[in-house]
Amino acid sequence: MSGPPRLSVRNIRKSFGTHEVLKGISLEARDGDVISLLGASGSGKSTFLRCINLLEIATEGEIFVDGEEIRMVKKGGHNQPASQKQVDHIRSELGMVFQSFNLWSHMTILQNVIEGPVHVLKRPRAECIAEAEALLEKVGIVDKRHAYPAHLSGGQQQRAAIARALAMKPKAMLFDEPTSALDPELVGEVLRVMRALAEEGMTMLVVTHEMSFARNVSNRVVFMREGVVDSAGAPQDMFGSGASPAFRQFIGHFGQA
Amino acid sequence: MDIAFLSQTMATLIKAVPTTLLLFSLSVFFGGLLALLIVWMRVSGNPLLSGFARGYIFVFRGSPLLIQMFLVFYGLGQFGVIRYSFLWPFLREPMVCAVLSLALCTAGYSAEIFRAGLRAVPTREIEAARAIGMSGFLLVRRILAPVAFRHALPAYSTEIVLMMKSTALASLVTVWEVTGVAQRLISQTYRTMEVFLCAALIYLVLNFLILQALALLEYALSKHRRAPSAAAGPLPR
Ligand SMILES: Nc1ncnc2c1ncn2[C@@H]1O[C@H](COP(=O)(O)OP(=O)(O)OP(=O)(O)O)[C@@H](O)[C@H]1O
Ligand SMILES: [Mg+2]
Numbered sequence: 001m002s003g004p005p006r007l008s009v010r011n012i013r014k015s016f017g018t019h020e021v022l023k024g025i026s027l028e029a030r031d032g033d034v035i036s037l038l039g040a041s042g043s044g045k046s047t048f049l050r051c052i053n054l055l056e057i058a059t060e061g062e063i064f065v066d067g068e069e070i071r072m073v074k075k076g077g078h079n080q081p082a083s084q085k086q087v088d089h090i091r092s093e094l095g096m097v098f099q100s101f102n103l104w105s106h107m108t109i110l111q112n113v114i115e116g117p118v119h120v121l122k123r124p125r126a127e128c129i130a131e132a133e134a135l136l137e138k139v140g141i142v143d144k145r146h147a148y149p150a151h152l153s154g155g156q157q158q159r160a161a162i163a164r165a166l167a168m169k170p171k172a173m174l175f176d177e178p179t180s181a182l183d184p185e186l187v188g189e190v191l192r193v194m195r196a197l198a199e200e201g202m203t204m205l206v207v208t209h210e211m212s213f214a215r216n217v218s219n220r221v222v223f224m225r226e227g228v229v230d231s232a233g234a235p236q237d238m239f240g241s242g243a244s245p246a247f248r249q250f251i252g253h254f255g256q257a
Numbered sequence: 258m259d260i261a262f263l264s265q266t267m268a269t270l271i272k273a274v275p276t277t278l279l280l281f282s283l284s285v286f287f288g289g290l291l292a293l294l295i296v297w298m299r300v301s302g303n304p305l306l307s308g309f310a311r312g313y314i315f316v317f318r319g320s321p322l323l324i325q326m327f328l329v330f331y332g333l334g335q336f337g338v339i340r341y342s343f344l345w346p347f348l349r350e351p352m353v354c355a356v357l358s359l360a361l362c363t364a365g366y367s368a369e370i371f372r373a374g375l376r377a378v379p380t381r382e383i384e385a386a387r388a389i390g391m392s393g394f395l396l397v398r399r400i401l402a403p404v405a406f407r408h409a410l411p412a413y414s415t416e417i418v419l420m421m422k423s424t425a426l427a428s429l430v431t432v433w434e435v436t437g438v439a440q441r442l443i444s445q446t447y448r449t450m451e452v453f454l455c456a457a458l459i460y461l462v463l464n465f466l467i468l469q470a471l472a473l474l475e476y477a478l479s480k481h482r483r484a485p486s487a488a489a490g491p492l493p494r
Contacts, residue, residue, distance in 0.1 A: 053388060055384060055387065055388065084392055084393070087392070088390040088391070088392050089390065091387065091388055091389065091390040092389060092390030094388075096385075096388040096389075098381065098384070098385065098388075100381055102381040102382055102384060102385035103382075103385070104382050104385065104386070104400060104404075105379070105404075105481055106403060106404055106407065106478075107481075108481075115389070115399065116389040116390065116391075119391070119395060119399055120389055120390045120391060120395070148481035149481070150481060150482070151484075161385075164385075164389075165389075168390075
């Protein structure tokens, strides 16, 4: 594969006060990589994801998106992004999907999807609407485009949130437990959409507790434990004989060991 | 009942309604703008600005509007800087003084109402906006302000109705709005009951219209909270 990695994170550290949550994490995602991030609750998975699109500011470390380094400056001993403009730009290139959907409740589904392209990317509205409808069609909720988020099921809301992220034509997508807030019978519809994205070659970083997704859809599994990468590798190795004892114990809880 | 006197009184009072409406709309407008500034200071995170905003809100909510108005009307001229400044020809006008003090006062209340609205914007929705690359004024314009305004509207409606009633105080600094004209009529006719009843009726009608307009606005802005069928249906009334 040529060109810079879509996403490159080097030696990220993050502390909340005296509590160090991330203790030096590095990760690289090349074009089309689908990486599953696994780990027990509190191991720092969300914090790591949020550091990548700067919803949290890493205490140390370097982040490159498509070869562009996010510039940091030290201010009063703390790391700060050097330019809000660059932060906004980087965020517009990374699609984020949250556990709790986080749709804008005062906007219809269609308005949610065109909001970014129209107001952040400043693209022509008519074009954005056509694209948004195609995206909603793709995730299977085009008939709900004029409904408000509160009138949709969790699975539909999450699919709308994925469409909203896709509408920005992101270089990579970050998913933070996209199915954890869903009733079990709604998990499948969201995973199907994510699987289709993976097959289309979208670069994805997915925090998940869905072992079937990690095993069957992703091409790399990263297991985090207490703020470090405990082990990482291809799913067949990780779920096969090559697993670390800690990972073996972790997946044991899911009845998959 | 003296129908002739009542209708004559009503006719005289109605002539003062434009003045009342002018007082009301100017002070709601400027008070609203000032409130936005105060709210911005209050939530800026800068201790100096936010301290000033807190002080402002405390002073204007904590003291009687009538006294604020007297201080503006009789007090400003005592300051040489103001008396000899180019602003004096304006600040000498009773109308300007009344609007100024009404606006200053409502800004204190409105700032707190807007701040409560702002606090009701879900953090998650703000985060989603940041995550697609919104910040600064764009974030305020597209997400914070619309959501905060919807939340603030019921309390703000009350403040607006209070403002309409507060315009009556302007009569005490010689602005000839409805209450002022009513008092002048009373001093000529000594028929307190009838004249004040007519005046009260005018305020009731004005506030009724204002409340209807605000209720319509609130209805239009809360589509997302209604059941899907009702959202498409006609206005229930
Ligand atoms: N804003 C914050 N302030 C202080 N501590 C925080 C903050 N956010 C996260 N933490 C702490 O950091 C640690 C890691 O949290 P994080 O949410 O990243 O874990 P996680 O792996 O995503 O867990 P889960 O599976 O429960 O979502 C936890 O101990 C948490 O309490
Ligand atoms: Mg988490």
